[in-house]
Amino acid sequence: MAELSLRNIQKRYGATTVLESVSLDVADGEFIVLVGPSGCGKSTLLRMIAGLEEISGGDLDIGGVRTNEIPPQKRDISMVFQSYALFPHMNVRNNITFGPRMRREPADATEQALGRAASILNLKDYLGRTPGQLSGGQRQRVAMGRSIVRNPKVFLFDEPLSNLDAKLRVQMRTEIKALHQKLGTTIVYVTHDQIEAMTMADRIVVMNAGRIEQIGTPLELYDRPANRFVASFIGSPAMSFISGTYHRRGTDAVVDLTGGGTLPVNPVDAPDGTRVDVGIRPENYVFADDGALQFKVEVVEPTGPETHVFGTIANEEVRCVFRIRLDPEPGSILRLTAEREHIHLFDAASGVRLAETARVQ
Template sequence: MSSVTIRNAGKKYGALAVLHDIDFEIRDQEFVVLVGPSGCGKSTLLRMIAGLESISSGEVLIGDRVINNVPPKDRDIAMVFQNYALYPHMSVFDNMSFSLRLRRLPKEEIDKKVREAADILNLDKYLERSPRQLSGGQRQRVAMGRALVRDAEVFLFDEPLSNLDAKLRVVMRTEIKALHQRLRTTSVYVTHDQIEAMTMADRIVVMNAGRIEQIGTPLELYDTPANLFVADFIGSPSMNFIPGRLHQENGQTHVVCDDGTRIAVPSPDGAADGQQVVLGIRPEHLQVSDGADGYEARVDVIEPTGPNIQIYAEMAGVPICSVLSDRRELRPGERVRMSFQPENTHLFDAESGRRI
């Protein structure tokens, strides 16, 4: 097992640059998730690590070995794809053992490795079945088992759960995380689903337009997003954003919203009076007030989810979302007051998008 180091890596297709100076390290035994919207370059980066895409600039290392020009078969990596890529005419056993048979390992060793992997993945009852006799989740386990038997230094996952239904995705992401905790193989996982990223990763790399926006643990990204993009992308429902300008007077700081609403916030370091800002509030920190405190809002839509109620409303002239844990009776069109603690707010510079 080894670390994976990306040093100022770039990728171009002719004159079109799709990755720009990507630079970070995936530590030995770490589970790192690359996340971002479609087209941000996360799958291209994964394929560069795998050797399926050439590297236009910079270096990729596994351990201390530069692998820019090393063929994929010699990189000691195992990859699980979005489509299971199983041979339909082969049994589960033959699919899982295929790479070992190509390497001409002894029959007894192949049998041992496949059965050990099947036991880990709860596939021991299905080794004689064909892929068409399996569910989607079982097929994905076979694809994982095919990677597992190789004893690779690095596992690469390219959106492996995107073809599964919502309930099965939850089950499979738990199984993949449990598998990593058991094997401790260095793993790189690509997804556009930020919930997958939050629940599975040791660290998350947030990408946008071929660049890294922020790297950190799931809670670091959630609690202290570096910019508006990360704040909006991480979290479901997304953070609420209210534009305005800073007003500082008598030691007090307010954000004066476009409709004139004044919202008290902690005094930020290095911010200027009159600076255009964006105020961010997580939906769970925005609550319906029982008293006269808070800010007036008009309820537009109510969405019960079971454990919570999501309230979509208009406050300070902009649409906002509030997640309530109590089951209070509200109606569309009703006027309420929304309150939150100033310490739960986030401030971003309106021009650069950077956190203040």
């Protein structure tokens, strides 16, 4: 196992900058997930760690050794690709042991490593099959087995579940997390799916436009997003936003919503009259007879355990999730509110989350 250190990593293609001064420390044995929208630079960063992309600037250390110029095969890392990259004419046994055989490692050690990988990944009954005789989830396990037999310092995963159906994705998320618990190896995992990030990571790195927006545990990012981008990206369904103006009123504070209405909030570190975006997660809306928010229903989506309701508050689009069964008519008005601790305020100009302050006594 090994720790990773990225210091001011840059990637340029001519005059185009893809990654701009990315710095990140990954502890030995940590499961880190890089998440962000398509084109944010997460896969490019992973390929730079693997040695498949040249580093334009900055330093990459693996296990305390500067690795910028070290070729991929000598970095003691292993990468699992989205496409599996299996040899279709070879059976599972030969696919998994291809690397050790090419490196002319001892046959008994290779067989022992194969047995360990097959046991961990439940592949013992499939060693004689070819990839064409396997399901998508089984092929992904074979690709992981090929990495395990190498016993690398660092595992790299590049969107490995993108080709699987929804049920298999859930199953494989659990299997990859269980694999990490068994092996304790450092893992850097790339995905655009924030549910994968939330359920698997020790820490999440949220990326956007070639830079890091925030690093933290899944619940840190969920409960205290650094800015509006992180707040809207982490969470499913996404957080809704309502524009307004922040005011202090004696010992309390309120936001006068642009489209009408006043919402009590906790005081934040911002001048009176600051333009803000009020962020409330869909599951944090609650019914209240004296609710400050009038929610006009447009679409109702029952899911069984929950009811998703799409509509508007103060003329802005909002989605609510209720953990009860209800069937409001489109066009009807629901009176809602939210606990103050579940209301996030973001500066409308910068998008930065405004820190709460103690109430004035």
